[in-house]
Amino acid sequence: MEMDRISGLPNDVTEKILSCLPLREAVRTSVLSSKWRYKSAMLQDLEFDDSSWGRSQNREFDDDDYLEFVNMIDHVLLVHIVPIRKFKLCCTMDVVAARDIDRWITHLSRNSIKELIIMLWEDHGYNIPFSVFSCQGLVHLELLKCLLKPPSTFKGFKSLKSLQLHAVDVTQDVFENLIRCSPLLERLTLRHCDDVTDLNIDAPNLQYLHVLGAFDVVNLESALSITEAEIYMTIHDDQIWLPDSWIPACGSSNLLKIFDHLPHIRRLEIKWRFLKYLSLGSLPEKLNKPCQYLNALSIDISFDDPDAIPTALCLLRSSPALQELEIVMDRRKKLERRHTVVEEVKSSCLDVSYNCTLSQLRLVKITGISGVKAELDFIRFLLLSSPLLERMTITPPRFPEPATVDGFPKLVKELLQFKRESKHAEIILLDP
Template sequence: MGRKQTKSTPRKVIDVEPEPEPDPDRISCLPGHVIDQILTYLPIREAVRTSVLSKKWRNKWYTLPNLVFDRQCLSAAAYEDTLVIQMKFLKIVNSVLLHHSGPINIFKFSMCAPIDESLVSDVDQWILYLSRKSIKELVLDVCTEELYKIPWCLFSCQSLHHLKLHFCCLKPPTLFKGFRSLKSLDLNHVAVAQDAFENLISGCPLLEKLKLTEVGGFAQIDICAPNLKFLEIHGEYEGRSRGHSSNMLKFFDHRPHIQCLVIRSCFLKYLTAGVLPKKLPTPCMDLSHLSLSINFDDLKEISAALCLLRSSPNLRKLEIFKEIEVHTVPLTPAAYCWEKIFSAPAMPIRVRHVTIDGIFGNKLELDFIKFLLLYSPVLEKMTVKPVENFIPELMRGLIRFKRASGEAEVILEDFT
């Protein structure tokens, strides 16, 4: 018996549209050099965290050329315990250096709490590691019970361009000949012997910027750096010149190309020792920015300031900060005689912009302002920033004082 044939129903074919492909991961598609550039703007703590973004970002921070370890490395909670700060900092630095590969251009370490003496050996190991990496810039701020002694391996870093040390002790090896590539040096609360300091400076032929803040270990400042352009000195030094010698003449003997000079914290007093000339034998032709802290109760400091002004024919910017010394006997008006200080015919001062900060407005200070206005024929602007309880005579004096420059604008800023 034959099978009964049934009529088949044709199946309806439904066209199914393919699902759209997901948008590409933009973070992963960034070029490698762009990722590297982004990482340079991040604190090291955040740069390490980018490893979770994608496979392409994983361990990218291993090759960061600039390593900065400061407060941003730790969470806010970590600052509650000093011991936690120490251990966290050391652990972070050790871990980063352990995983790092490639060159290191910049290494900055600024501890926000004192380091226990038992942990100083870690810092020694970092410097040893960095000395083999052709590092170009090193900033080291290590706060210990005693000044941190810089290991000798640092003095082999001839690739260094910039060096900044804080709370350190420098004792270079006997055969050390200087940093031949160094361009800037910043020493803050650093101890170094006189001969070691002089050898260090003279052994840096490319040195252009030098900043000294409370550097101990010597009394005389002898800087032989023919290419120096920026010099800033904070601190009190007891070196005295004898006989007919002069600290002022010695100090400016080797800096013909200085462009910016900043003198703070009683250092002007050091320059007054010995014979004080009215003008330097060789003018500072390149000096365009001069910043001085002056004790207006010290006639020799005023004379030293005037000597620098007379010796700077191309000076453009002058900053004056009032320096207060407890043991200085105030000058009487009779002892403060401008006619004797600045003999006729007057030598014009070529400064264009003047800022005077921290004054009360007494006669000694007003005489100095009067002098600057009277002998500055190209002065464009003078800004006076008095203390809160300044004397009203200051306002009246600024209005009535004669001005050699018809374009001079005098501004009395609010102390707030």
Template sequence: MEMVSCSTQEMLSNLPENILEDILSRLSTRDVVRTSVLSTMWRYKWISVPHLIFSDECIPISAGSLGHDKLVKIVYHVLLLHRGPVVTFKISSLQLQSCSEIDSWMLYLSFNTVKEFKLQISKPERHNIPPCLFSFTQLIHLILVGCIIELPVTFQGFSCLKSLGFQKVTLSNATLERLVSTCPQLEMLKLVDIDGPTHIELSNPKLKYLTISGKFIDICLKDLTSLVSADFYATNAAHPDQQRTINITNILSSVLGIQKLVMQGWFLQSLVIDDVPRRLPSTYDHLKSISFSLNVEDMKEILVAICLLNSSPNLQEVEILIWGNREFAIVPVMDLQEAKDQLGCTFNKLRVVTMSKLLGMEFELELVKFILANSPMLERMNISPAIIGIGNVLAFFKKLLTFKRASPQAEIVCSDLELDRAI
């Protein structure tokens, strides 16, 4: 921390307490503690700051391999001297390991009115969360990374919790379902690389934002009537023998008000059924943005994508990431005709389309052609091909130039490194 002039010190010291608190709340705990050297008046101001945030910045570079021990001592020292309520407690460090001191910190904090809590264990061994965490009755935001969770029998839910995030967390199906359903104010749920659940049923009428990323989990969305945004990313395909209730006809059945939908990785594949309908039973009139990965080796997956598009007449943005092997993605003429016959809607509000990693296949061209011909308000179509050779890329874009455009202002933008221009 740089030296501060006497006049500046005096000006800072004369600021109202609420302004000083706001300034200190924007600093890391390391810098807040260091304000004690500014003057005698500032020596003990840090001990009443309600926001405690610890990160790798708190650990001197000289600590080296002893970074964990140093961090534990710093946290212990701050909590020992702290006076007043603790509203925010965040500790996220690449050095932090599972240790008994963490439980002591949580026990101390359980006697405070903590509203925001984050614990990140970055080392391989995950930390068992003690029961006292579930007595934080004022929690609004909770993030746990690298932990193991078992709910105590007496747990009645977090009545104030609005956002919940788990990453690399181990827990059971029942624990997750119970936790989500007993938080009546929960608006945001983020699950990344969680271990344990194979089938989860999520039910919470207040939930607005949902993110699930990691290994495939069979998901049942139930009573999510307020959901406006869902982001799914599956890092692997569903095993043929794995129990699966999720499919194209029921994944969105309880989220008719959804506005943004992301399905990346292998997730679209998990929605495939034997007889893919042309449209879903319900129309998703509120859906404005959709993004999905599409495996062009799988005709059923293509039909699922078409079904989603046909059921979303008010889309404004569409993003499609093509993936697959061109050698294995030669769609039979009969199947291609089936896909073309399935396309059947007008995108009266569509403005931006982004298609990445195109292989130059006939179906891709048909999809581009259909969107251009049925999007009267389209402004921009971004095309990023994965075609090798400048000649092949040029031939591909020459075909695009022949397609009819319903929108007179629509432009096709090539993001190929060699052809970065608008057509």
């Protein structure tokens, strides 16, 4: 008989092969031979996705599919013979009942689980069971469309380093307590968690922050170790005014309040209304504490807003190590503001002094340019202030207005004629 070379491979090699297969297929290898009977039972990372069943064939999930999906997970957990490092479940609540997930999580809580990912695609508000909060070995927790309400005795996750909450029903108090009582937390993602309106982050070891929501307050005073941040800030759908809480006290500045607590920031994305939040208050020419390590910056700018360019310029002047800059033209309608304290007339972008040298800037990407004078002035400033610039990529709007289409050839010609401080600077114009 010809030798079975695959069955003779070392266990770590066969585990690697099985981990590359859909788990459904990996489990089926148990029928190949006696040597393969328990191979899949030694996988440390388990990922179950209902899309690999009937949904991948564009048909409704029937009772047989449900039974096969649930029975397979039960079987895998029952026969598993090594500790489970990672468990990921992606499904809809019409496929799996809450009692099934409760049963699996209870089993995992007794097996020193390190990574737990529960992603549910229906708005049924699955209530995370108390057994999760006993998993003190958890290093990564990711939840989508769940209800997170720990018991009153919960004192935090002592080993948690990464937390991702997507459209999770969690109260302000629970969120803040969860962050504060997870002392090793290094990465935090918070998206569409509507009940969290104050972004108070008390996490001294936090290095990565990604948030998207309608926040009344942004407080990073106790998160001084952040090196990378993506902040998407908006307002509630039914709100036509900027929130009162955004307006700083007389003589103070949101810009300084935020950046005084980002001494180690290296990569930063300022998205949606966050630049408006930063611009409110007394705008300095430079930050009190320069962003010495910031080397990549992405900003959404509305050139209709007279405060936008001064705020952006302040950041540029205060970022001596900046090498990559992305500017995204924000074309959403400018919001009215209620308070006259922030209605003082400031210099338009055309009158602002652009005195600034971006000595390390090498790459610039500008998206959504329509060709208005304020945009062109800003591009001219970047070209004249960047002695080491290598490439500037410019893209018009994806759905341009007729005026943009008609005037684009003229815009191209004008851009190519701009003077450049760098002899090696290249301007590249791309299709949207």
